[in-house]
Amino acid sequence: MKAEKGKDQVFSRHLTGKSASEHLSNFNKLLAGLMGSSEGKPEVLDDTTVIEISHANFPALISASILGEFGAEVIKVEPPDGDPARKVSHYGINVEGIGIPFLMESRNKQHITLDLKTGKGIENLKKLITQSDIVIDGMKPGFLDSLGVGYQQCAELKPGLVYLAVSPYGHFASKGKAFSNIPDTDLTAQSEAGYPALIGNPEAPEPYNYPVKAGVWAASYMSAALAVSGALTALFYKRRTGEGQMVDIASYDAISSWQGYSTIWGANFRMPRARVGNFDWSIFPYGYYEAKDGFVTIAAGSDQDFRGLLKIFKRWDLEEDWEFVFDRITDDVDKLKELETEFKKEIVQHTRKELVQKTLAYSQKAARDKLRGKGFPIAVETLTPKEVLNEEHWKVRKSFVEADAGGTKIKMPSPAPKLSDTPLRLKKIECGLGAHNKQVYKKFGLNE
């Protein structure tokens, strides 16, 4: 976002002045060079082999994909008729029989088939395990154990192995056992974690007043990131001590355990939160509002930020009644709606661009204030994914790549985060069923 004169718009007085500007401009160039390319750089997991055994289990499948981005040799083991995750697809739309979620998370993997119903299949799997460093168990808890290739047996086959189990209710504890037969999906995982209970508007007509799910795979991706973090923590311990271990992730508990706020609210208030629509439990305004030509997102949490917004809207008359954070909380939603109504009246009179420019100009000026008392209200356009792709910044950073998926180029998000010396990479997507049987069988000495 450039200000009118082509100079960078900054929001701290520490970022202004000649020497700071020069240093920051050099730093920008340095990073563009340092982070811009992965060519010739090493990979964190170039010494690590991962065996993924999963069945319609995206948290497991995504964690293997991320370990692949870190440079691991990932071998996905499928039954002869394939992992049904292949068919999970938006409205049935697929690329040569494969849905987008599976395509997107086959990063750098090799796909082989093994029939675990046969003795030969099990023997081959054991051979793979003895030559691997991480096994991802995305099957029903206890299933691999019953085949003789669970953690207990794996730890004997390959001392030092990290065994990453990813399932809805986990591989231990009461619900782990009681609900071991319930498979994973993002929606059911969100539900058990209490997430939809926090989203939506109870005053809308039925069924729009129901709890609402997150419109992205909030649970599956969070589970996967937790699983990878758990595996990397265990791998670090292994590098120092030689000891492997079992890591267990319950995807149905991922959001609730990592964000943790439900536990705190429930334990302290001894009641569940009511859904509050577009409001937030601790900040106002902090939500989406209708402008003249579409939606904007406005965040102005502190008293200073709020006062800044009143000045921008020339609504100082509201200051007396709503001065403090404690006046602007949702314990009394009806009262807060009075304030919201006043805000909405102002916001709708401006275009999105006007609101962004007004708040940024105000905040840029306020940031130079030595006492920092003038606040930092923010408004941005509430972008659609399509609008996002127009932003030059993401092109500069190569935040999207055209991945080669078996001859078809498909736009995909680049790996995140960005590491300077061992960048994560999306090297290839080759996810035909059994596409790597030949190489892998040969390399690991498996029986045809």
Add this chain to the structure above:
Amino acid sequence: MKQDYFTYTDGLFDRSKISEKPEALKGIRVLDLTHIIFGSVISKWLALFGAEVIKVEEPYEGDAWRMASYWAKYWKDSSPFFQCLHPNKQFVGIDLKTPKGKELVLELAQKADVVVENFRAGLTEAWGIGYTTISKINPKVIYVSCSGYGQWGPLRFFPSWDLIAQSMSGVAQLTGFGEKQTYKLPDYYGDFMPGIFGAMGALGALNQREKTGKGQFIDVSQVEVLFRMMHHWSYMDVTGEDLPCTGNVDPTMAPSGIFKTQDEQFISIAIATDEQFTALLKAMDRMDLSQDPRFRETFERLKPDRADAICEIVEAWVKKKQGSDIIALAQEWGFPAAPVMDDLQIANDEWRRERGSVVEFEDDMYGKGTWPGTAAALEKTPGRIKSLQRPIGYHNHYVLQKVLNLSKEQIRELEKNHVIGYWGNSIGQRPPAYYDMSKDPIVNFTEGEEK
């Protein structure tokens, strides 16, 4: 006879044995220059698994999130929503605006394995405590910079919060029923999700450093992490169309939705595979539908009109059932279903206590409380809570003596010159009213007088 699998695994993860087990990240020192949520949860993960985390705050100001609490309710003068982000951390108060304060931070950075910061992009560079400075004095350092848009590129200085990142990534428009009924992802998903990706990056770099001894720079952009979890880019590319907001239907699964039961419970059902579809039909006693050409095969069943049709059938079935019956059937037949839990159920859930994701912890300063624990269970090196938040500067004497080998006199000098400082009296900063600081062994720490 072979032991039952769950008896075996319950033994592996036995929570009564945690204090006897080692910590994976013991010996790793983290200089924590974070505030609010995004950066703070990266160091939270590291602290839970045994790293020594030193959080630096501005004296008498501190982390602005200290006073942020839902409904502005506090617990023993602290925000429990701040508490849960800061287990096992050490709190020092250093005034970075003083040259000597900056020097102290650089000395701590020199002795750190990981530095995490989430100031506005470029600020640590402008202050002289950025990657370019610290990597020179400590080439082994892993420097994690967290920001909305990353540290380079034209948008780098643009402001961000959780919700701003949701808006700038396109996530904002995707939850709910369309433009006028669009909701944000609550509880600061735009901070917690990038946070766990940041921890992942730091852990990757720690693994690399074991091999090479070299540190590196990590650039975590909130928005890029949110991009990483969206199917929309590929969908738009393949179809040339937008993937709209779909309410409670997951367009990759049919049937799917959140339904209301006879006893007015909300439960979700989502069917990802043919096998699960058969299981559901058996549970519904509707095997006649298994031969219906509209539903027989996954790709066909997912087409919008068919998905709608099967959702309606399921909705009508659920309406005649008790919530608990549906969960029992899901377990019996093997299809994905779950109740929509609420905060109270989660806080009281026995299963979550057994897993260690909800823990009862008794803190030396704050006493007993219920907290979110660890989100990943590690058998041999389990994460654990050892302490809660402390006031700003509580560990000044401890850290400056232990880590920087300063003498009591040198520390007094720093106090006198306002280079280091302590908590203010506002809520979120001050210790609980009943707590007697004069007898506290850490705040009054003197090397050599340890028990």
